Amino acid sequence: MTAAAEATPAGDPARLPRQIPYIIGNEACERFSFYGMRNILVPFLIGSVLLSYLPEAEREGMAKEVFHSFVIGVYFFPLLGGWLSDRFFGKYHTIFWLSLLYCAGHACLALFEGNRTGFYTGLFLIALGSGGIKPLVSSFVGDQFNQSNKHLAKIVYDAFYWTINFGSFFASLLMPRILSAYGPAIAFGIPGVLMFIATIIFWMGRHKYTNVPPAPRDPDSFMSVTMTALRGGARGDKGVGTVVAASGVLLAFALLVGWAVSPAWWPEKFGFVISFCLALGAVLALGGIGTALQLERARGAHPDAAVDGVRAVLRILIVFAIVSPFWSLFDQKASTWVLQGKEMIVPHDLWWWPSWLVKEAAQMQALNPLLVMLLIPFNNLVLYPLLTKLGFKVTALRRMGFGIGFSGLAWVLAGVIQLWLDGGDPVSLAWQIVPYALLTFGEVLVSATGLEFAYSQSPPAMKGVIMSFWMLSVTFGNVWVLLTNAGVKNEAMKTWIGSTGLSENAFLMFFFAGFAFAAAMIFALYARRYPMQDYYREA
Structure with a gap:
């Protein structure tokens, strides 16, 4: 693999680039790997010896803190991956070598489930590897297209996102059961094997990729x-x-x-x-x-073009900043919602409940990727054409704004469920299906759209870095969670929450719902003034 770009195949407007299946296959295995360990992290930590030094009442809070700190790392390291790719190694080499570190991180989790230093080292390596490659894989997809076939990019980005959720679905459904049945060494080892397979699949396509070389040092x-x-x-x-x-x-x-x-x-x-x-x-x-x-x-x-390009980037960063509250709601489905689900009753008596498969609250996370796989084709084939026919222009920014609003509505319903629990009523776990459905609909509108938006709005020399900033919005979304959780531990705040008649959990759920509604309103106002760009490369 040379530093120079390989010759770009002539774009065929009727066919997808032949190298796309390698990237999609790699992503499916990598996402199983990532979500397989991520979605069992909180349940594992609560019952592990790693937190045995804490009183039992404090372990759930610490497990949430470790989880969201890990997610912050995952979405911070895209800055490093984007910089290494854009300035030195290019996307292919950066993805490949960071993937090997990613595999080493999984090995640490499997080998050191009882050793705090070894386990947290594994989390760091996974955050570095997963975060470092995260913006590059999606922008690497965009590099395989040019002006002649860019109309197919949206289909591939949707397929890309669908594949992510295909891997996530099986990981979310199976890994909590494997953790319970076989223990953490096996439960963390299986995702490591899948990550190794993902790396091999990506390596197999090395001679077919269109490789855009690192940008030379640019005075502008x-x-x-x-x-x-x-x-x-x-x-x-x-x-x-x-x-x-x-x-x-x-x-x-x-x-x-x-x-x-x-x-x-x-x-x-x-x-x-x-x-x-x-x-x-x-x-x-x-x-x-x-x-x-x-x-x-x-x-x-x-040059004027360079100055105008910087202004375009600054506009994009404002969009990313306003989106960050969405991630503060979305990522808590793997922490706050799992802990809420543990207080609920698994409805084995319902005729339609798959009791042979779904036995734990953590498995409810599988609803998210399952619904994504259903909603993406539904939106593209039914909803968006119908809205267009009714005269409503379905733009990327409108989709993202409505998505933030739907996430707020999901948290209103999660808060209502918490009120039932706080009242001492037995509540069926099946009720969590409703907020999961609303949150997932919001995710499809925000995240699937955001991947395409981030690439199309990025000047050519900045695509890796801009995608990194898109990921960084997730970091700040999780920072909001840590800040809010820290704030409610203040004695004055505890007293005030108590005066509202709400429990701490219910208060936080309604707070995050209001946070999302406020962000959606601000996003709508800003979107009306945003000038869309087209930065796909020429054929």
């Missing part, structure tokens, strides 16, 4: 234009934007110093993960605002 890159703007352009005419960006760096430094020193006034629950993510958020948010305020000062020092 996103960072170069940004720094020129913040320095005041060719004349050094610094302004308020420079001050805003500098304040972001100072705030980030203060947050990290606060974590390191931990003075008496420092929040007890603000560990390294929260502090680091807040510091990163400060740099991105205030740096982006500062750049936007004086971006025009970079004109003359850089």
Whole structure:
């Protein structure tokens, strides 16, 4: 495999590129691997010796914290993977070598289920490997298309997302049972085997891929234009934007110093993960605002196209930021909803309930990928054409905005279920089907659409990094979870929640629902002004 791009096959508008099946097959196995371990992580931790040093009442909270910290890592490391790919190794080589680290992480989980250091090392390697390849695989799909067959990309992205959920469905359904029946060594070992198979499948297609080489160091890159703007352009005419960006760096430094020193006034629950993510958020948010305020000062020092490209990226990052509350709701289906389900009654007496298969609350997560596999073709073949016929234009941004709103509605219903449980009533686990269905419909509208949106709106030299920022929105979604859970541990907040008559769990569920509704409204307002771009490469 050379550093230069292989010759791109002539685009056939009637056929999919022949290399796509290797990428799809790799993704199906990798997703089984990832969700197989992810969806049993919280149940395993609660009953494992890893948390035996804690009082039993605190283990569920710590299991949630470990889980969401792991997810934060998974969706932070796309920044590293995107950078390595775009600047040094290209997508193929970066995906392949990080996949081997991914396999090593699974091996650690299987071998060290009773050793905290070994197990957490495995989680770190999986976060590094899974996160590092995550933005690259989806953008690697886009690289296989050009202007002549780009109309087929949406079909492939939907198939890509459908395949992700095919692997996730079987992992979510089977792995909790395997954990119960055979123990953690087998339950964590099986996903490791699947990840190794995924790596082999990807390697087998190495001679067929269209490989876009790493971009050479560009004097007009996103960072170069940004720094020129913040320095005041060719004349050094610094302004308020420079001050805003500098304040972001100072705030980030203060947050990290606060974590390191931990003075008496420092929040007890603000560990390294929260502090680091807040510091990163400060740099991105205030740096982006500062750049936007004086971006025009970079004109003359850089071509107009480069300056306009930076403005396009800043617009995309705003979309990603507004989407982040959706992920704070979505990822809690593997933590908060599993813990809620453990308080519910498995309805073996219902004639339609598959008692021979579904015996544990954690298996309810299989509903999510199953419904995704049904909803994607339903939306494309029935819902979207029907809405178009009725005169409603189904744009990517509209789909994403409605998706955030549906996730809020799902959490309203989860909160109602929690009220029943808090009242002491026996509640059937079957009731969780309704919020799962609404959350999944929201996911299809947000996530499947977001993959295509992120690629199509990215300037050519920034596709890997932009996809990384899309993944980073998931990191900040999980940071919201950690921040909120830390906030409700405050004694004053506990007293206030108690005065509402709600339990802590019910309060948080309604809070996250309101959080999603607010984000959906802001998203709708911003989407009305967003100028769509087309950055697919030429044939």
